Amino acid sequence: MVDELEHKYEVKIQAKEELQKIPNDVKEILKEGGMMDEKGKLKLKGVSPKMLKKMKQEFVECPVLKDDVNFIQCFVCPNFQSRVMGSVLCKGDELKD
Numbered sequence: 001m002v003d004e005l006e007h008k009y010e011v012k013i014q015a016k017e018e019l020q021k022i023p024n025d026v027k028e029i030l031k032e033g034g035m036m037d038e039k040g041k042l043k044l045k046g047v048s049p050k051m052l053k054k055m056k057q058e059f060v061e062c063p064v065l066k067d068d069v070n071f072i073q074c075f076v077c078p079n080f081q082s083r084v085m086g087s088v089l090c091k092g093d094e095l096k097d
């Protein structure tokens with residue numbers, strides 16, 4: 001149940017036309033988690049290539065980093081709780097750079 005999750009922010013997911021680059025440190029996290037292969041291809045379980053392409057166009061206006069953040073980066077962020085109805089439920093804790 002969504003109600004049971006404690007979250008500070010509900011951040012709306014927005015989309016841009018162009019695909020966004022995933023920062024290298026995020027790539028490392030994805031690789032460590034088995035979510036990206038050595039060639040840099042994303043492998044998220046249960047996510048179709050079409051959906052992945054869409055995810056790469058998505059971003060959130062992160063309330064913690066005060067910047068636009070690629071959805072994939074947000075997805076692997078320690079504050080990420082879940083994605084509900086076009087929004088990210090975010091714990092809102094301080095993040096170290």
Ligand code: SF4
Pocket residue numbers: 011060061062063064065069073074075077078079080081088089090091092095
């Ligand atoms: S989960 Fe992380 S990246 Fe996403 S909005 Fe929250 S702090 Fe920002």
